[in-house]
Amino acid sequence: MIKVEGLTKRYARTVAVDNISFEIEKGQIVGFLGPNGAGKTTTMRVLTCFLPPSAGTASVAGYDVLENPMEVKKRIGYLPETPPLYPEMDVAGYLDFAGRLKGISSADIAKRADEVMEKCALGDVRYKLISKLSKGYRQRVGLAQAIIHNPDVLILDEPTSGLDPKQIIEIRELLKHLAGEHTIILSTHILSEVEHSCERVIIISQGKLVATDSVSNLTNRLRGSESVAVEIEALNGHPTSAEVQQRLEQVSGVSRVVGKDPKDGRMSFEVESLQGRHIRSDLARSVVNAGWSLSELRPVGLSLEEIFLQLTAAEAKAGHKPEAKADKPMDQKKDEQPEAPKQ
Amino acid sequence: MKNVLLICNKEVKSYFVSPIAYLLMAFFGLIFGVGFYTATRQLMQYSFQMQMQGGGPSMNVNEQIIRPLLGFASTIALFLVPMITMRLFAEEKKTGTIELLLTSPVRDLDIVIGKWAGAMTLYLCVLGMSVLDVALLFAWGKPDWKPVLVAYLGLILQGGVLLAVGAFISTLTKNQIIAGGVTFFVCLLLWLLSWFTEFNSSALSSVVNYLSIVTHFDNFAKGVLDSKDVVFYLSFIFFGLFLTSRSLESLRWRS
Numbered sequence A: 001m002i003k004v005e006g007l008t009k010r011y012a013r014t015v016a017v018d019n020i021s022f023e024i025e026k027g028q029i030v031g032f033l034g035p036n037g038a039g040k041t042t043t044m045r046v047l048t049c050f051l052p053p054s055a056g057t058a059s060v061a062g063y064d065v066l067e068n069p070m071e072v073k074k075r076i077g078y079l080p081e082t083p084p085l086y087p088e089m090d091v092a093g094y095l096d097f098a099g100r101l102k103g104i105s106s107a108d109i110a111k112r113a114d115e116v117m118e119k120c121a122l123g124d125v126r127y128k129l130i131s132k133l134s135k136g137y138r139q140r141v142g143l144a145q146a147i148i149h150n151p152d153v154l155i156l157d158e159p160t161s162g163l164d165p166k167q168i169i170e171i172r173e174l175l176k177h178l179a180g181e182h183t184i185i186l187s188t189h190i191l192s193e194v195e196h197s198c199e200r201v202i203i204i205s206q207g208k209l210v211a212t213d214s215v216s217n218l219t220n221r222l223r224g225s226e227s228v229a230v231e232i233e234a235l236n237g238h239p240t241s242a243e244v245q246q247r248l249e250q251v252s253g254v255s256r257v258v259g260k261d262p263k264d265g266r267m268s269f270e271v272e273s274l275q276g277r278h279i280r281s282d283l284a285r286s287v288v289n290a291g292w293s294l295s296e297l298r299p300v301g302l303s304l305e306e307i308f309l310q311l312t313a314a315e316a317k318a319g320h321k322p323e324a325k326a327d328k329p330m331d332q333k334k335d336e337q338p339e340a341p342k343q
Numbered sequence B: 001m002k003n004v005l006l007i008c009n010k011e012v013k014s015y016f017v018s019p020i021a022y023l024l025m026a027f028f029g030l031i032f033g034v035g036f037y038t039a040t041r042q043l044m045q046y047s048f049q050m051q052m053q054g055g056g057p058s059m060n061v062n063e064q065i066i067r068p069l070l071g072f073a074s075t076i077a078l079f080l081v082p083m084i085t086m087r088l089f090a091e092e093k094k095t096g097t098i099e100l101l102l103t104s105p106v107r108d109l110d111i112v113i114g115k116w117a118g119a120m121t122l123y124l125c126v127l128g129m130s131v132l133d134v135a136l137l138f139a140w141g142k143p144d145w146k147p148v149l150v151a152y153l154g155l156i157l158q159g160g161v162l163l164a165v166g167a168f169i170s171t172l173t174k175n176q177i178i179a180g181g182v183t184f185f186v187c188l189l190l191w192l193l194s195w196f197t198e199f200n201s202s203a204l205s206s207v208v209n210y211l212s213i214v215t216h217f218d219n220f221a222k223g224v225l226d227s228k229d230v231v232f233y234l235s236f237i238f239f240g241l242f243l244t245s246r247s248l249e250s251l252r253w254r255s
């Protein structure tokens, strides 16, 4: 449905998006993830025909954004980073205008506007001036505007920013509902967002593609080693923390043991395995053989948060990226770094 | 066409929900009213004197009131236009609503024409404030209505050109004040150009004179409808709107 190849976007001095390629199938929900200034908004602007690419191609539903922008525009609903609202209009009037702009006929417009107002819970404010709405309500009006013409592709730039938790859940539900017949790309910094609503993630950092995969694959792939939390009860100061640590380190396949502060008479450790080794049963056996009471043994998955930090930190430190070609000198990249937080 | 109307309608509404439309109408109505009062009082005194002396040339409402008055209106229009056009694109760029317009399936030229038509509508409303005064003359004197219509046509066409220029300038910045200021400056320059060239008759000055928007208005003010002037204005409007739509397109390349 969406195909991006070698996309590069340069602003006057910054390279905002650097040679990224990805493909999105029809009906998928994809999370577009990256720290501030990564180039998420820029990529979305290229996909919506707002900005032309400096190099590379992007196409939506088989139509190229440069050659056939009209066809692309007909098929997308776009919620920009700042919702594009006219403060002097009321909500119903705005949706009427936006809907007509997107080519809804006069016969259907009232019905469509009612539908999206219901979907986005805007019924209460329908005759309120947009300038009088709170941030969250504005965001909802922006979302309503994006879905009013029932587009094939939805491009949402931080759709849940400024919403309360209840609304965030409702929006997630709405997105899940929309997925299937609609293809959705949403950008966010909030990782739980991606875990909840997306099937795939595309992670970019400083304009470069860092990873693109399904959420579960990504967690697995990066978790080559296993990490286990172990808790042991200590009675009358026995055994000591050092003793336990030593014994755990001797279990085969263990690469590292980190002791944590004891609480309620329990010592807790985090044990990491060597690449590809399963250590849980060995750990349990070792502890029980020593005669200590094991109160907890629990695998700790790397959260998406940690993966994200690992990936983007590695990218920033080494200029090394697993999936994209390194074709830019590193010092040039350092020059750009101070510009990133400008946004 | 549907899209042009849609955007024009939106522009007109947004002019009339803010005080700017009413302010401009009141401002123009007041200034024109003062001009009208001064001109008619002079004429009355003059015709009164003539009557006292017995005979003399009969008064001519067209020549002595309407023509200078509508010429005056064309000068005021130079000052009104920047206030009408400054927000057209600059505001949308500032608030980000331009993203909605440019990512909707609407041609750039439709957006430009729609916005220009919206500005034109407000301009006509402002100009309409003078109709009341002029109608009074028709009730009172017996002016010839044809030159009056021609002069109004001239005002409308000249306004159309200036609004197109203003719309173009408004695409260049996101700052309304700058857009308004530059437009005002350009309007002023056009006005001054026609002034300077009156005292100079070199080849350059005749070119400048031809291009000067204000010079072409003179014929209209005299009540002379020349197709050359109409063509000049209309082609200037088309050219201006075309340029504006190109500028809107290049906005994407420049940013």
Ligand SMILES: Nc1ncnc2c1ncn2[C@@H]1O[C@H](COP(=O)(O)OP(=O)(O)OP(=O)(O)O)[C@@H](O)[C@H]1O
Residues within 6 Å of the ligand: A011, A012, A014, A015, A016, A034, A035, A036, A037, A038, A039, A040, A041, A042, A043, A081, A189, A339, A340, A342, A343, B255
């Ligand atoms: N109009 C512009 N002119 C010049 N540089 C720009 C412009 N817009 C963005 N940039 C630069 O391009 C880079 C990518 O910006 P972009 O807005 O795409 O990031 P983002 O991933 O959306 O970040 P955020 O999470 O903060 O929204 C940044 O370094 C930014 O400074």
Ligand SMILES: [Mg+2]
Residues within 6 Å of the ligand: A040, A041, A042, A081, A157
């Ligand atoms: Mg962004």
